[in-house]
Amino acid sequence: MLWRTIRSMEVMAHSSNFLLPKLHQPAKAPANNYTLVVLNQQLPRFMPRLWAQAKMRICADGGANRIFDEMSQMTNDLDRNRYIPEIIEGDMDSIRPEVKRYYSSQGSKISDKSHNQETTDLHKCISSIRHRTPNHEKPNLCVLVTGALGRFDHEAANINVLYAFSDMRIVLLSDDCLIQLLPKTHHHEIYIESSVEGPHCGIFPIGAPSTSTTTTGLKWNLSDAEMRFGSMISTSNIVDSDKVTVQSDADLLWTISLRNLT
Ligand SMILES: Nc1ncnc2c1ncn2[C@@H]1O[C@H](COP(=O)(O)OP(=O)(O)OP(=O)(O)O)[C@@H](O)[C@H]1O
Ligand SMILES: Cc1ncc(C[n+]2csc(CCO)c2C)c(N)n1
Numbered sequence: 316m317l318w319r320t321i322r323s324m325e326v327m328a329h330s331s332n333f334l335l336p337k338l339h340q341p342a343k344a345p346a347n348n349y350t351l352v353v354l355n356q357q358l359p360r361f362m363p364r365l366w367a368q369a370k371m372r373i374c375a376d377g378g379a380n381r382i383f384d385e386m387s388q389m390t391n392d393l394d395r396n397r398y399i400p401e402i403i404e405g406d407m408d409s410i411r412p413e414v415k416r417y418y419s420s421q422g423s424k425i426s427d428k429s430h431n432q433e434t435t436d437l438h439k440c441i442s443s444i445r446h447r448t449p450n451h452e453k454p455n456l457c458v459l460v461t462g463a464l465g466r467f468d469h470e471a472a473n474i475n476v477l478y479a480f481s482d483m484r485i486v487l488l489s490d491d492c493l494i495q496l497l498p499k500t501h502h503h504e505i506y507i508e509s510s511v512e513g514p515h516c517g518i519f520p521i522g523a524p525s526t527s528t529t530t531t532g533l534k535w536n537l538s539d540a541e542m543r544f545g546s547m548i549s550t551s552n553i554v555d556s557d558k559v560t561v562q563s564d565a566d567l568l569w570t571i572s573l574r575n576l577t
Pocket of ligand 2: 406431432433434435436
């Protein structure tokens with residue numbers, strides 16, 4: 316189970332087992348029940364594995380160009396029609412016309428939101444996932460987002476999406492690290508998959524400061540510590556245990572380095 320209760324606050328468990336080869340994954344790992352969102356950035360090395368194991372795949376606008384251009388090369392599989400996203404979502408100002416025509420002809424649903432220039436393509440994707448997910452499936456839903464780091468305004472917008480949908484499990488991925496929100500509504504237990512992630516990590520608030528954060532399982536643990544931008548935040552920390560625990564009075568970002576995965 317993902318949820319337990321400790322001293323009247325629920326525990327939220329986290330694991331990056333979606334990055335493990337299928338053979339090494341626990342049979343009933345809830346995190347394997349994920350939706351993949353592909354952003355418009357070079358695909359990560361481990362994309363073939365994420366794609367194969369996803370329950371549903373959504374391209375954010377120009378993310379479809381990346382699948383079209385890069386996926387067959389990455390997999391040495393010249394058959395482009397093996398990699399068809401179920402949905403392409405966004406304002407459609409970056410997807411190339413031939414890419415849109417191709418995926419449309421292969422059955423992808425094209426969700427054209429060009430009238431909306433107020434929210435980003437990633438925001439539109441997450442809204443759509445939330446809308447499509449039946450209530451009883453929401454607690455176990457996990458969304459993996461590839462290509463989340465690059466241009467800084469996009470990075471900020473991508474992180475803002477974690478806050479805008481803080482009741483959803485969303486993991487931002489780059490080739491180098493993952494980022495997720497740890498909502499203050501829960502105690503957190505992070506199970507470290509040391510074959511694929513760590514040891515470098517960071518934990519800090521963005522926006523609202525934290526007046527009290529306590530951790531275990533890190534080389535430099537926090538004990539009822541205050542963190543804010545402009546003062547102390549925990550970066551260049553090191554995981555020191557298979558399990559890291561976190562409790563805080565503020566929403567925090569958790570980030571951990573990824574090893575050279577393929
Ligand atoms: N360089 C980048 N760094 C981080 N995220 C990116 C970057 N480029 C694109 N993305 C993500 O991919 C999504 C889709 O990209 P796309 O290029 O279609 O967006 P866009 O809104 O047309 O971008 P732009 O602001 O460049 O016009 C964006 O909403 C963003 O989340
Ligand atoms: C205050 C403010 N700043 C920027 C934008 C522009 N913008 C934000 S998201 C988006 C869509 C990108 O695909 C665009 C164009 C805005 N609307 N409002």
